[in-house]
Structures are given as C-alpha cells and as structure tokens.
Amino acid sequence: MSDAIIDKLRDILRDSSAEDRDWDSVDGSTTIESLGIDSLSILDLLYDIDQDFGITLEAAEVIDIGTVGEIAALLRKRGA
Amino acid sequence: MARENILRGGIETDPGRASALSRRSAEHFGMLVIESLKSAEMLEDDRWREHVKLEIAPDVMAVLEDPEQALIMASGHFGNWEIAAQLLSRYKPVAGITRTMNNPRVEELIQRRKPRYRFHPIPKYAADPRRFLAVLQDREILALLTDQHAHTGGVPIEFFGHPAATYTTAAMLHLVTRAPLCFAACRRLGPMRFELTSSPLIEHRPSGDKKADVRAILIALNGHLEDAIRQAPDQYIWGHRRWRD
Numbered sequence: 001m002s003d004a005i006i007d008k009l010r011d012i013l014r015d016s017s018a019e020d021r022d023w024d025s026v027d028g029s030t031t032i033e034s035l036g037i038d039s040l041s042i043l044d045l046l047y048d049i050d051q052d053f054g055i056t057l058e059a060a061e062v063i064d065i066g067t068v069g070e071i072a073a074l075l076r077k078r079g080a
Numbered sequence: 081m082a083r084e085n086i087l088r089g090g091i092e093t094d095p096g097r098a099s100a101l102s103r104r105s106a107e108h109f110g111m112l113v114i115e116s117l118k119s120a121e122m123l124e125d126d127r128w129r130e131h132v133k134l135e136i137a138p139d140v141m142a143v144l145e146d147p148e149q150a151l152i153m154a155s156g157h158f159g160n161w162e163i164a165a166q167l168l169s170r171y172k173p174v175a176g177i178t179r180t181m182n183n184p185r186v187e188e189l190i191q192r193r194k195p196r197y198r199f200h201p202i203p204k205y206a207a208d209p210r211r212f213l214a215v216l217q218d219r220e221i222l223a224l225l226t227d228q229h230a231h232t233g234g235v236p237i238e239f240f241g242h243p244a245a246t247y248t249t250a251a252m253l254h255l256v257t258r259a260p261l262c263f264a265a266c267r268r269l270g271p272m273r274f275e276l277t278s279s280p281l282i283e284h285r286p287s288g289d290k291k292a293d294v295r296a297i298l299i300a301l302n303g304h305l306e307d308a309i310r311q312a313p314d315q316y317i318w319g320h321r322r323w324r325d
Contacts, residue, residue, distance in 0.1 A: 041233075042209055042210065043209050043248075043249070043252035043253065043255075043256055044252070044290070046256040047252065047255055047256050047286060047290050048290075050255075050256060050286055051286060051288050056256070056257075056258060057256075058217070058257075059213040059214070059216045059217040059257050059259075060217040062210075062213060063210050063213050063214055063217065
C-alpha cells in the first residue's frame with residue numbers, strides 16, 4: 001500500500017543523495033545511512049523536509065533518526 | 081604562503097610590507113598560544129573584566145542571557161578565539177571544534193593546562209552535524225571557525241575579492257534549526273587585553289532556494305570576518321591556504 005509521506009520522502013531523499021539505486025524499493029524500514037545520506041547531507045535533508053512539508057523538525061527529534069519510517073512518524077506526529 | 085595570501089587579499093600591495101605583516105602574524109600566533117595557556121587564571125571570577133572589553137550586540141546578549149536559547153557563533157582564525165570561547169562559556173556552555181597542534185611541544189602544553197571552564201572541545205575527527213544539533217538542542221553555544229578551506233561540500237564565497245571554498249555548516253544549521261546566529265571576534269588591544277565584539281544576529285529564513293540562502297549567510301559571515309581582519313590584519317592567521325584555485 002502506498003504511503004503519501006513515504007512517497008514524498010523518497011523523492012526528497014533521492015534529491016539529497018548521490019546514490020544510484022532502486023529508489024522504488026525504499027520503504028519505511030530503509031536506513032538513512034544506506035541511502036548515502038551522510039552526516040553533512042542530513043542538514044540538506046532537513047532543509048528539504050522543511051520546505052516540502054512546511055514542518056521544521058526540532059534538533060532533538062532528528063539527532064537519532066535511523067530510518068525513513070522514523071522520519072515519516074515524526075512528520076505524522078507534527079501533523080503532516 | 082602567508083605573504084602570498086596577504087598580497088592576494090589586497091591587504092598589502094608591497095611585497096616587503098606583506099613580509100613584515102606575515103612576520104607579525106606569526107608573532108601573533110605565538111602570543112595567542114601563551115595567552116591561551118594563561119587564560120584560565122585571567123578569566124577567573126570577575127578578573128576577566130580587567131582583561132576583556134565586551135561589545136556584544138544587544139540582541140546577541142539577550143540570547144546569551146536566555147537559558148532557553150542556543151546560539152551559533154561563527155568566527156575565524158582572528159584575534160584570540162580561545163579567550164572568546166572561554167569568556168562566553170560564562171554565559172552558557174560552549175562547544176567548539178579543536179584540532180591537534182602541529183607542534184607536539186605546544187600540543188603537550190595545551191593538554192597540560194587547566195580545564196577550560198565550560199568549554200567542551202569537539203575533536204575535529206568527531207565534528208559531525210548530528211553532534212552540532214545535540215549542542216543546539218542542549219541550548220549551548222556552538223562556536224565554529226568558518227574560514228578553513230572546505231575540502232568537501234563547500235561553496236565558493238568571496239573572501240577579500242577571491243572565491244574561497246567555504247563550509248556551509250553554520251548557515252545550514254541556522255536555516256534548519258532557526259537557532260540564532262552571529263559573528264564574533266576577539267581582538268587584542270594590548271598585553272592580555274582584548275575586545276570581544278559580536279555582530280547583531282544574522283537572521284535568514286529558508287526561501288526554498290537553498291543555495292541562495294546558504295550563500296547569503298556565508299557572504300554576511302565572510303563580510304564580518306573581513307571587517308575584523310581589516311581592523312588588525314596582523315592578528316589573522318594568514319598561513320592557511322584559503323584560496324586553492
């Protein structure tokens with residue numbers, strides 16, 4: 001079943017990452033690290049989330065983010 | 081290298097004067113190390129007031145005095161950034177990236193000195209945006225020296241008229257966390273006497289054009305650094321290979 005938040009995140013992550021991979025297989029369990037989002041590009045990712053979802057995530061919320069699903073859960077909690 | 085940088089930056093146009101300035105810059109670095117070793121005593125209790133004149137912008141001071149707010153404080157290798165960090169840690173803890181000194185004897189002296197009040201060093205190898213986010217989450221001051229050549233992920237920003245690869249971290253942290261951001265510099269006025277100044281807060285909200293946002297912030301920061309250097313060019317570490325084109 002398609003998840004609109006995950007779908008949107010997938011697009012953002014594709015833009016933030018330099019990885020050449022099968023992006024359709026990215027789901028909630030995919031780790032951010034495995035997508036080539038290194039420590040520097042985590043800030044780019046947060047900027048894009050802010051712009052595309054209109055939600056500014058708090059520093060505390062994102063420090064321990066591990067998977068795409070965890071970001072989606074945070075966004076849902078914040079009203080996405 | 082220092083002399084070439086001074087000439088290239090247009091600080092001096094005469095090679096002889098540029099050489100003299102590069103020597104004074106080297107002497108300044110020696111002074112900086114000695115001052116830093118003495119800093120714990122100098123800044124103890126209220127004695128710091130005899131040594132440091134504070135010229136902090138009111139909006140920055142309001143952030144420093146508010147325990148609920150973090151602050152991103154950008155600076156460069158100008159004046160005595162160690163004194164600045166230690167003094168500011170009287171307001172709230174300061175975290176800053178540190179690296180091992182090239183000279184092992186100097187490094188040994190640095191390591192042997194007294195602990196630096198509420199300054200928390202982040203070793204260069206462990207400098208990571210997630211660590212910086214944690215500092216901001218703890219409502220501390222994140223001190224970043226933004227004038228090193230950016231090996232990866234940097235953007236070219238004019239520095240004394242020439243593009244220099246510049247780290248984007250300070251700008252991106254401000255954009256994504258909205259944490260207040262300012263530039264600060266600690267200029268030596270005389271033996272063991274300094275003036276710690278800050279810019280007003282640099283406020284920039286994300287516009288959707290990430291590159292333009294980052295660029296605008298970094299141009300502002302470089303502008304403040306250039307202004308500080310022009311006031312006392314001999315207090316800048318000119319030996320770093322800032323321009324690599």
